[in-house]
Structure formats: C-alpha cells, structure tokens
Amino acid sequence: MRAIRLNLFVILTIFTLSAFAQTKVISNSFYFGTILNIEKFAGKEFRYSLDLKSTETDSLKNILIQTRQVINKDEFLEAHSKKDFVKDTLWHQINIIRKINLKAKEMWLYATFEGNGNFFADNLKFEVKNEDNNWVNIPIKNGDFENNGDNPLKGFLTSQKIPEGSTISLQNRTDSIKGKALLIKTTKATIGWxxxxxxxxxxxxxxxxxxxxxxxxxxxxxxxxxxxxxxxxxxxxxxxxxxxxxxxxxxxxxxxxxxxxxxxxxxxxxxxxxxxxxxxxxxxxxxxxxxxxxxxxxxxxxxxxxxxxxxxxxxxxxxxxxxxxxxxxxxxxxxxxxxxxxxxxxxxxxxxxxxxxxxxxxxxxxxxxxxxxxxxxxxxxxxxxxxxxxxxxxxxxxxxxxxxxxxxxxxxxxxxxxxxxxxxxxxxxxxxxxxxxxxxxx
CATH class of the missing domain: 3.40.50.1820 (Alpha/Beta hydrolase fold, catalytic domain)
Known part of the structure; x- marks a missing residue:
C-alpha cells in the first residue's frame, strides 16, 4: 500500500536537500508558520509576504519563506520557497506569488531563520487576487504581532523547541510603520553536515x-x-x-x-x-x-x-x-x-x-x-x-x-x-x- 506523507512541519527538512552528497546544516534553525483553508480560493493567484530586517549578520545568515499546498493528508503539491539575501539593516518585504491549485484544500505558510544575529519579522500576510485584479487580504490571526501578549508566536506552529542561545520577543519598530515586530535573536550557531x-x-x-x-x-x-x-x-x-x-x-x-x-x-x-x-x-x-x-x-x-x-x-x-x-x-x-x-x-x-x-x-x-x-x-x-x-x-x-x-x-x-x-x-x-x-x- 502506498506510503503516505502526513501533515508534518518536519517536512521542512526535506526542502533543504540538494543533489550533493552532503547538505550544510546550521544548528540553530528555527521556523514558525500557519495553515490556512483555501478551498474557496481554488484557481486564484495568491501572494504570501513578510516584512523582514536583520542586523549583526554573519556568514551563516539565512532567512527563508516557504509555501506548500495540500490536497489532503496524503498528497502534497510542489513547495515554493524564497530566500532573503539582503545585507543591509533596513526593512524589506519578501514574497511568493503563485496560483492556488484547483484541488488544494490547505496552504502552509512558514518562515525559517538561522545563523547568528537579530532577525525581525512583521506583517505576515496572505492575499488573493480578485476578479478586479486587486489583492484582497485574507486575515491571519496575530499576523501583525500586535496583540500576542506574553506569547510572541501565539497561534503559530513552531519548531519543537527554541535553539540554545536564542530568544524570541516582541519589539517596537523604530521606522515610520511603528507598532510591534517579532524579534528572533540567535547566537551559538554552528555548521554541521x-x-x-x-x-x-x-x-x-x-x-x-x-x-x-x-x-x-x-x-x-x-x-x-x-x-x-x-x-x-x-x-x-x-x-x-x-x-x-x-x-x-x-x-x-x-x-x-x-x-x-x-x-x-x-x-x-x-x-x-x-x-x-x-x-x-x-x-x-x-x-x-x-x-x-x-x-x-x-x-x-x-x-x-x-x-x-x-x-x-x-x-x-x-x-x-x-x-x-x-x-x-x-x-x-x-x-x-x-x-x-x-x-x-x-x-x-x-x-x-x-x-x-x-x-x-x-x-x-x-x-x-x-x-x-x-x-x-x-x-x-x-x-x-x-x-x-x-x-x-x-x-x-x-x-x-x-x-x-x-x-x-x-x-x-x-x-x-x-x-x-x-x-x-x-x-x-x-x-x-x-x-x-x-x-x-x-
């Protein structure tokens, strides 16, 4: 009988495999994400976006956003990902734009951070293009990180544990946008294979x-x-x-x-x-x-x-x-x-x-x-x-x-x-x- 892949965020590890004999693994990789029901948007164009900023970067720095469409618990569609290679310390928006498959039931959205430094994230959005060719925002609970209280990632799926030497908190933005942003501060990153x-x-x-x-x-x-x-x-x-x-x-x-x-x-x-x-x-x-x-x-x-x-x-x-x-x-x-x-x-x-x-x-x-x-x-x-x-x-x-x-x-x-x-x-x-x-x- 067919071996079935189930709803596991550990599938993140599969995305990083390359054609080489070994893959570089950074020890403090951390991700958070959410799952949306998208049946009613079948066939429409979608945009997943996240505002990002990083400081005190090192050679291990890596920020990655990913999407995965799910037909049912047994069948996944092709995953898409995009890396942020920005070296400055300004806010940038990174996004993935694709079409929703006609059979897709769920959309997985997540972001992965690794390396040493301070990583800021804000305004996690999922939008769908309507008949007038305009983007319509589909609300994501706590996607703006403004009302998360003492739990910065309240309502999100996350890695099983916070890596050693890392902290997660909410910080006030100092640019014109104002409001709060998620801060993932990481140290002690090492490279393995x-x-x-x-x-x-x-x-x-x-x-x-x-x-x-x-x-x-x-x-x-x-x-x-x-x-x-x-x-x-x-x-x-x-x-x-x-x-x-x-x-x-x-x-x-x-x-x-x-x-x-x-x-x-x-x-x-x-x-x-x-x-x-x-x-x-x-x-x-x-x-x-x-x-x-x-x-x-x-x-x-x-x-x-x-x-x-x-x-x-x-x-x-x-x-x-x-x-x-x-x-x-x-x-x-x-x-x-x-x-x-x-x-x-x-x-x-x-x-x-x-x-x-x-x-x-x-x-x-x-x-x-x-x-x-x-x-x-x-x-x-x-x-x-x-x-x-x-x-x-x-x-x-x-x-x-x-x-x-x-x-x-x-x-x-x-x-x-x-x-x-x-x-x-x-x-x-x-x-x-x-x-x-x-x-x-x-």
Missing amino acids: KTNYGSNKPGGKYYNVNGIKIYYETYGNGEPLLLLHGNGQSIVDFTKQIPILAKHYRVIAVDTRAHGKSIDNSIAKLSYDIFASDMKVLLDSLNLKKINILGWSDGGNTALIMAIKYPEYVGKLIVMGANLNPTENAVEKSILNQLKKDLKMLQQKNDAESKQMTRLLFMLSTEPNINVDDLHTVTSKTLVLAGEKDVIKAEHTKLIASNISGSQLIIFKKETHMVPNENPALFNETVLNFLKQAEVKN
Missing part, C-alpha cells in the same frame, strides 16, 4: 537488472540489511533509519524500479513479483544470500514475496504496513476510493510523469495477490509491524502474523502507517531489538 541519503554519489551505484538500471546505496559494515521502501517513495524515506541501522549492519538501500533514481523507461506492467525478482538479481550480483530484509509498505509486500519465492535469500524478515491484497478486508475503504480517483485522473493525462504514476497506482490497485496459505512456507524469523492508526487494517496485519510460523507481531499504539518517519526512535529501537534477539537465538 548531513548525508543526503538517496542522492549520495560516493555511496551510490547502479546495476543493470533485467534491463532496468537499479540504483542503490550502501552504508556501514557487518551483516547485510536490505531496505525496501513503499510506493511513490525512495531511499530518501529511510533517512531516519539508515544512519542508526548502519552502526550495526551493512545497510543496502534500494530505489525499486520506476522509483527514485532507478532508471526505468519501459511501459511494461509493474508487479511485486517483478520487484522481488529484481532484488534477487541484485543480491546475486553482490554474492549475497540469507540477508536481513526490512520492507515498509509496498516494500513489505515485496519482502513477503521474496520470503515465499526465494527463501534462500531471506534471513530475518521485518515488514511494516504490508498487505496481501488491495481489498476492503485489508485496506481502509477511503484509501481505496482515493486510489481509484487518482488513477482515473492520471489515465487522462499523457505526460511521462503521469504515465509512470499510472503504472505505479495500477499496480497498487490490483496487487499484491498473496495467498494466505503461502505464508505457511515462510521459514524466516519474522517481525510484523503496523500502526494502530494504519491504513492497513489491524485484523489484516494480525492475519499476516498468525500465518507465519513463529512470527512476532507489534502494533504501535497511536501510530500511523508513517511511524518510521513520525516516530523513528521507537521504530528503529523495535527493529534493532528484533534483529539482535534473532541473532542471539541463532
């Missing part, structure tokens, strides 16, 4: 698998651990797992065909059996068998098929949010209905990206078709995982676990299909504990 998993040339390679160039990256040493992502995902989605798991295992993270950086220019039908066969060929090229496999969502479906069809290749097996078939017995009805709508819409388009997505969603709507009796043949030590609020129904997850001899089952309380991203500490600890216990039992 973050590996761009999924775009890391030193760690990445291609291998020709059944006519398709499969991209994979390898990290760490020790017992091999293959990571298989979900539908519409890539290696990037294991960013919060790879550095932790690579401390204990030789992690092999793969972009399955038609995903990520893997090159697939064909129009052939996709299937989990093909994905499983691709992995077998890749593992043969690496002279590997009996390896550990962690499959999330569609990756879990592929992992189950590998354990059934190629048992000699699978050592310990972990599947998160997997399913045996795309029916209402397995998957929440709302997800299946949305899948049908998305597929119908994509089939009416003729561009290359839509055709590729049609292949993926068609597979999602018709597969997998794993016979529950085939699970009885799985001999791998297996851990079956899902979230209590998963798009895969709990009874279906329990069905999978109960038909794999000796398997363990964990349903994460209050968690969703996205627990590897939303609660990585819990997920990673669970995975490592299972792998270590399985080693001891061996």
Whole structure:
C-alpha cells in the first residue's frame, strides 16, 4: 500500500536537500508558520509576504519563506520557497506569488531563520487576487504581532523547541510603520553536515537488472540489511533509519524500479513479483544470500514475496504496513476510493510523469495477490509491524502474523502507517531489538 506523507512541519527538512552528497546544516534553525483553508480560493493567484530586517549578520545568515499546498493528508503539491539575501539593516518585504491549485484544500505558510544575529519579522500576510485584479487580504490571526501578549508566536506552529542561545520577543519598530515586530535573536550557531541519503554519489551505484538500471546505496559494515521502501517513495524515506541501522549492519538501500533514481523507461506492467525478482538479481550480483530484509509498505509486500519465492535469500524478515491484497478486508475503504480517483485522473493525462504514476497506482490497485496459505512456507524469523492508526487494517496485519510460523507481531499504539518517519526512535529501537534477539537465538 502506498506510503503516505502526513501533515508534518518536519517536512521542512526535506526542502533543504540538494543533489550533493552532503547538505550544510546550521544548528540553530528555527521556523514558525500557519495553515490556512483555501478551498474557496481554488484557481486564484495568491501572494504570501513578510516584512523582514536583520542586523549583526554573519556568514551563516539565512532567512527563508516557504509555501506548500495540500490536497489532503496524503498528497502534497510542489513547495515554493524564497530566500532573503539582503545585507543591509533596513526593512524589506519578501514574497511568493503563485496560483492556488484547483484541488488544494490547505496552504502552509512558514518562515525559517538561522545563523547568528537579530532577525525581525512583521506583517505576515496572505492575499488573493480578485476578479478586479486587486489583492484582497485574507486575515491571519496575530499576523501583525500586535496583540500576542506574553506569547510572541501565539497561534503559530513552531519548531519543537527554541535553539540554545536564542530568544524570541516582541519589539517596537523604530521606522515610520511603528507598532510591534517579532524579534528572533540567535547566537551559538554552528555548521554541521548531513548525508543526503538517496542522492549520495560516493555511496551510490547502479546495476543493470533485467534491463532496468537499479540504483542503490550502501552504508556501514557487518551483516547485510536490505531496505525496501513503499510506493511513490525512495531511499530518501529511510533517512531516519539508515544512519542508526548502519552502526550495526551493512545497510543496502534500494530505489525499486520506476522509483527514485532507478532508471526505468519501459511501459511494461509493474508487479511485486517483478520487484522481488529484481532484488534477487541484485543480491546475486553482490554474492549475497540469507540477508536481513526490512520492507515498509509496498516494500513489505515485496519482502513477503521474496520470503515465499526465494527463501534462500531471506534471513530475518521485518515488514511494516504490508498487505496481501488491495481489498476492503485489508485496506481502509477511503484509501481505496482515493486510489481509484487518482488513477482515473492520471489515465487522462499523457505526460511521462503521469504515465509512470499510472503504472505505479495500477499496480497498487490490483496487487499484491498473496495467498494466505503461502505464508505457511515462510521459514524466516519474522517481525510484523503496523500502526494502530494504519491504513492497513489491524485484523489484516494480525492475519499476516498468525500465518507465519513463529512470527512476532507489534502494533504501535497511536501510530500511523508513517511511524518510521513520525516516530523513528521507537521504530528503529523495535527493529534493532528484533534483529539482535534473532541473532542471539541463532
């Protein structure tokens, strides 16, 4: 089942990824933002603006405003951002002007500040152009920072905590505008580097698998651990797992065909059996068998098929949010209905990206078709995982676990299909504990 991205402001970190092996990370990055309902403005031009001023700047200075349109909790549209590189100490307005998508339900607006110095912000505005071609202001509570009382960011979504050495307050403007402005004062900023998993040339390679160039990256040493992502995902989605798991295992993270950086220019039908066969060929090229496999969502479906069809290749097996078939017995009805709508819409388009997505969603709507009796043949030590609020129904997850001899089952309380991203500490600890216990039992 498709791996779903939920309403998380941590998605901010994704916007900063570059095509280089590593991204510069400034330690005291701080953001605030808000979410607006924009359904009634569908198709109209919008303008998001913010007044900004900075003093005592240093080489780490960075001010960024961003917008993100959301269709529903499962689907985001392209994000837009704009940086302020002004070096003087005067007030400047920075803005983003775009059109509201016809299907968009929400608009996320936020601003990010990092580096050492004093950063002032004021008059956060969202405007929509009307039929007379005039900008009409859509009120944002406390957007002028005049009535926020003792809480300068009252009503806004913010970073989880204020960075060390930083303070947030309201200050009086000294220019002709007058009134109050937000002041974010930052110190103690340092530079670090973050590996761009999924775009890391030193760690990445291609291998020709059944006519398709499969991209994979390898990290760490020790017992091999293959990571298989979900539908519409890539290696990037294991960013919060790879550095932790690579401390204990030789992690092999793969972009399955038609995903990520893997090159697939064909129009052939996709299937989990093909994905499983691709992995077998890749593992043969690496002279590997009996390896550990962690499959999330569609990756879990592929992992189950590998354990059934190629048992000699699978050592310990972990599947998160997997399913045996795309029916209402397995998957929440709302997800299946949305899948049908998305597929119908994509089939009416003729561009290359839509055709590729049609292949993926068609597979999602018709597969997998794993016979529950085939699970009885799985001999791998297996851990079956899902979230209590998963798009895969709990009874279906329990069905999978109960038909794999000796398997363990964990349903994460209050968690969703996205627990590897939303609660990585819990997920990673669970995975490592299972792998270590399985080693001891061996």
